[in-house]
Amino acid sequence: MDAQFLHLGIGLLVLLAAQHAPAVLIPSPECQTQCGDVEIQYPFGIGDNCSWSPGFNISCQVQEDNVHKPFIGDVELLNISLIHSTIRVLNHISTYCYDPSSGLMETSQWMLNASSSPYRFSDVDNKFTVIGCNTLAYIMDSDRTGYQSGCVSTCNNQSDLVDGSCSGMGCCQTAIPKGMGYYNVSFDGGFNTSNIWRFSRCSYAVLMEAEAFNFSTTYINTTKFNDTNIGQAPVVIDWAIRDETSCEVAKRNQTGTYACLSSKSECLVSLNGPGYLCNCSKGYEGNPYVPDGCHGVTVGFLVLVISALFGYMIIQKRKLNQVKQEYFREHGGMILFERMRSEKGLAFTVFSEAELTEATNNYDKSRIIGKGGHGTVYKGIVKGNMSVAIKRCALIDERQKKEFGQEMLILSQINHKNIVKLVGCCLEVEVPMLVYEFIPNGTLFELIHGKNQALQISFSTLLRIAHEAAEGLNFLHSYASPPIIHGDVKTANILLDENYMAKVSDFGASMLAPSDKEQYVTMVQGTCGYLDPEYMQTCQLTDKSDVYSFGVILLEVLTGQEPLKLDGPETKRSLSSNFLIAMKENNLDPILPSHIKGQESNELIRGLAQLAKQCLDMSGINRPSMKEIVDELGRLRKLSLHPWVQLDVEMDTQNLLDGASTASFQIEGATTGYSTQESENLPMNPRSSYYAR
Structure with a gap:
């Protein structure tokens, strides 16, 4: 059944659009200043000539229970804050429920538009929240900004769920950008509750106040979440005087x-x-x-406050030092130091919190070079003039905290030309921070999908970058001990150095392959469009999960298209689905760009398409290993560079590569590496600095 979109006609839509000069500068003494339990403070007002402008008009309505409640248009107002310039209102929850009587999914999807008003959704206080056991929901802004994001929530049964945990099992959350005055919610039809309706009939999605939400396992098998506020949840909205820009x-x-x-x-x-x-x-x-x-605070009161604050700061400083020491021990700092002393030549630095705070100018917003589900990345300067990328990680679970020091020790010893080097870490904070080498020339995603048309990137260059990325992933899978599974392979996580060489990044601090083959991850994580469908079903992360994601990268290189198009019809949103259909019909022409069809050999295109198809096999056991991918890409690159030469498929890939080994892994004596040197068409001007999400 087609989704029925319900448009919310509120003062945040029409009545607030009138942004003209206010009728009065000060409210009349006769203006009502209270509605129910809510104090109505100017510039808001009830009645004529009581608010700064029509956008701040409040109506006080009598409800069925004879209780007065304030509304802005059709939206119930919960409170007003002058200090923080915010209001809290109730926002409608979008639902996606299976109806066993009709056998259809019933949808109630809400949109909210306040772009032509004094209001913007708070990016600090709100998160897009999704609840369900087989749910993929999208949030998108208007065409004006083009913002789109999604959130996946899965689980096998109720025993997988934990009260208070919103990490992807039964519940997930994602942040929103600044400046959003419009949002629309939709559900992916590929995820529904038709097969699990007896256990979990409904899925929910809503933009809501983060502090007001605490996940309960009862939200999965009952309608409690939707019933608590009659299908609504609180959302925080920033307001401002928007008649002038400054x-x-x-x-x-x-x-x-x-x-x-x-x-x-x-x-x-x-x-x-x-x-x-x-x-x-x-x-x-x-x-x-x-x-x-505005009234002055008395001097005596100020002295009392300052004295109390001074004593409080002394106590808190002592507590902070104790907490830092506990965090350091908890994250394996003592283990790390002992190994650093015993193993000579270990190039790894344990930074203090103060050092990284200074390196990033107190984490100034201008230093942000990347954001994503795993954390926020800042550019910093350490040791005088060394540029680094400092990642403040998202929350990790208790198991990962205990193993953090040992895992940092392993990751610090990876030395491969196609993997971003881990320089050090900070352990005296609640969630450890990682310090990587700084890579200046952006990402493969920007190179393929960027809007700067002046950059003429040859197909052989893109193929070479994909080959190098495969070499880096193969190193993690085959030569690390224990093997490292990346878990979030995508073009945005393939960085480009000053020579446009690929550097795999963001493989995290806790993606070591489980020693127990039956061990399951506690949450499904990754990026929509790249996620392995087998991983989504089993919650078991393997090296073949990385192979599936790399297959999507090959499609981006081959087609120039993004992996997911949220603005198109549901059947055409997935690049991998469109590609597999085209391969089944033996007709790639509709998805191939003209410059590929006109300039590259059919054998090269067929070879790359066939490799991508193998990587995207629904069963991980049928997918090639990263070593096999490296070998095949080496063969295909020779076709791109020398299309007139017929190559033997079984030719040793090592004979195709020039130069000496430039990579090594210094654990248990293992050493491996590759080196390539070619003349390619690269951009003349470096791209702006960026770091992987």
Whole structure:
């Protein structure tokens, strides 16, 4: 059954669109300042001439139980904060439920549009939350920004679930960007509850306040989550005076529409969308939007507060040092130090929290070079002038915390030209931070899908980069001890150095292959469009999961298309599905770009397509190993460089490569490596610095 989209007609849509000069600068004394339990503070108001502008109008409505509640348009208002410039409202929950009587999935999908209003969804306080046992839901902004993201939630049975844990088993969450004034929710038809409806009939998705959510296992087999607030959940919305774009412009406005009316107030630029905010000056509190609204705090009270704060800081500093020491021990710091002392020549640095804070200028936003599900990456300068990429990791489970020191020891010894070098780590924080070498020329994703048309990248260059990435993954699978499974292979995690050589990145601190073949991971993680379907079903991560994801990379190289198109029809969204259908019909023409069909040999195209097909086999046991992929790509590269030469498929790949070994792994005496040197068409100007998600 087609999804029925319900459009929410609220003041955040139409009535707020009127962003003209306010009718009055100060509210009338007769204006109502309370509705039910909610205090209505100016610039908000109830009634004519009581708010700053129509966008801040509040209606006080009587409900069936004779209780008064405030609304902005059709959305219930929970509270207003002048200090934080936020409001909390109730947002509708989108549902996707199986109806056993009809045998169809019933959908209620909500959208919310506040882009032409004073409001933007808070990227700090909210997360897109998805609940279900076989669910893939998407959140997207309007065409104006083109933002799209998704969140996968799976589980086999209720015993897999843990109260309070929202890590992909029964529940998942993802962040949103700044500036969102519109969002739309949809569910992927490939994931539904038709086969598990007796255990879990419904899936849910909603943008909601992160602090207001605590996952309960009862949300899976009951409708409790949707019933708690009658199908709604709280969401935090930032507001600002958006008549002017900056404080300077607003102050110069000669029409008398500057909003910071208190003489003891100051103007601040909005951090979420255009416009400005008003706050009381330091030492004052109250309402900065009305004359004389900010009142001074007494000197005696300030002295008392400062004294209490000083004592509190001393106590907290002592507690902080104790916590840091505990974190260091918990993450295996003592084990790491003992091994560093016993093994000479181990090039690995344990940084203090203070060192990395200084290296990133206190994690300044301008230093951010990448964000993703595994953490946020900052560019930093350590040891005077050494550029590094510092990753503040997302939360990890207790098992990973205990093994962190030992795993860092193993990862620190990887030395391969196609793998980003781990320089060091910081263990005295709750979630350990990793320090990698800095790679300057962006990612393979940018090289293939970037909008800069001036960069003319030859197909042989892309094939060479894919080959190098395969060599790096093969090294992790075959020569690390124990083997390392990447777990999130994608073009955005293949970095390009100053010579546009591939560097596999973001393989994490806890992706060591399980010693027990029956061991299962605690959550399904990865990136939509690259996820191994077998991994999605079994929750068992293997090296063949990386092979499937690499098959999607080969498709990107071959077709120039992104792995997932959320704006198209559901049947055409997946690049891998479209490719496999084309291969089955023996007709690749619709998905191949013209420059590939016109310039590359049919044998090369067929060979690369066949390799990708093998990688994308639904059964992992039928997929090739990364070693076999490396060998085949070596053969295909010779076809790209010298298409007039017929090659023997069984030719030794090592004979095709020039130069000496440039990689080694220094555990248990294992040593391996490759080196290639070719003349290719590379961009003349380096791309802007970027680091993998």
